[in-house]
Amino acid sequence: MTDRALAVVRAGALTTVQDLGRPGHAHLGVPRSGALDPYASRLVNRLAGNAVDAAVLETTLDGCAVRPRCAVTVAVGGAPCPVTVDGRPVAWGSAVRVAAGALLEVGRAVRGVRSYVAFGGGVAVEPVLGSRSTDLLSGLGPAPLGDGTVLPLGPPPPGPARFGTTPWPAPPDELVLRVRLGPRHDWFTEAALRTFATRPYRVSPAGNRIGLRTSGPPLERAVAGELPSEGMVLGAVQVPPDGCPVVFLADHPTTGGYPVVAVVRERDLAAAAQAVPGTPVRFVPVGGGRP
Template sequence: MSLEIIRAGVRTTVQDLGRPGLAHLGVPRSGALDAGALRAANRLAGNPPGAAGLEITLGGLRARATRAMTLAVTGTPAPIAVGRRPADPGLPLAVPAGAVIDIGRPAAGLRVYLAVNGGIAVPPVLGSRSTDTLSGLGPEPVRDGDVLPVGPAAAPPPGVDVALCRPPAAALRLRVWPGPRDDWFTADAWRTLLGAGYRVSPQTDRIGARLTGPALTRARDGELPSEGLVLGAIQVPADGQPLIFLADHPTTGGYPVIGVVDPSDVDALAQARPGTAIRFTRPREAAAAR
């Protein structure tokens, strides 16, 4: 059983939950940017949470099922058609053999996730089927004409009567934990980060979300030796504009990290288009400790 890609769209990659635990070897975690959306799609399709699916940026995918299959589409809501009939996101969809699946352009947000019962069964690399756009590990980005193998069904899809897809927020409020290098910045820089508004820059990809807004001023000159980076780290290059690292981030970097976005808030950045307003706030636990 396979999925024949007629049109891959703007940017489609195979993603699962990534390669955790290998940063000490220089291997990024990678995986779905909106991990919650992929987990939901897998649950709806009858897969384990970590099965590989498709991450489709700005829609535009057209694919053909070589045999009857069940699939699910989550992430930002987008128009869906199965065999030219409209279909709903956030529900298990029965697809007859030979039917064509179309996923249109979402009105808001960036990424749509497609899971098929059995998972996309490309060969794993270091325990994951994720495409890592920084290191080049995993399968190549999906292209027109690709034929993606589908694994054997793990379980029947669940009974569901409530769609899970919600439109992405027009503006984001992200909780940020201070450090590890907040002491490299002035007190005004931390107040600016928390008090001023930022916007997502067009220079945003799977590696990181660059922001535009007031520059964050340093209290120290010079540069750090390269040190470890984590998902959600807010690195500040020499121009003072913050950069939030996402799933394909490098494992080390030399610019100081003023804070780290709370892990539960990182998924929302996967759906933040350029121009999306961003505000930062401290978690209650962090505010109480300072």
């Protein structure tokens, strides 16, 4: 048994293996998946000396605890949280050396939602369709972590770890999502489009890796019929029967039957990954969008 591995002591609410995803397979019904906050995933990999596309752990709200079987460089970033090694506080947002057999504890997020944990060499589970990412919708990739799970690590990276502090964007106090009107915006009344662009929404606690759900004023339909299923893209803002927009995230379905009123710019979606329930949301049309 190789010592280039780690054992999961506490899996937390939802901890998954993620890299930068498996784009290019929507025609097979496979979404991109990958880290919901790719900026954070890339940065912790750089801190650990890895290539930016190495697989990391993505935690949700309450972190996780792992015990590496070998000495390894670790970096924790994304949502700020306490980090300890054998009970002693260590730096968040910087590379940390963890001895073989020591307990690395990634604590509850004090702001934001998702923390990212990179290990020197990356998490080396078997790739599926070119990615090691867990896809909650299709079931591809490794299962979400459970207590006792053992994950292999790759060879130590050739690049040096970065032990200095690094600036990080703060989780949003207000989530501003820039949008272009979508292919079915004409299924909504002019008043609904004004509401969408001017009224505040809030992040709903019902969201997950598939989509960020919102609560707020419902959008009135101008067309009462139903659509056949059609292709969906990352960032699509779909409006289900309750009228409240849903922003599709990395594990989104590749087809859907509810009308898409707009599409969020991809660069804004990392902030959506860190928006806690109750965060105000504003949709801002750009590029000639109405009203």
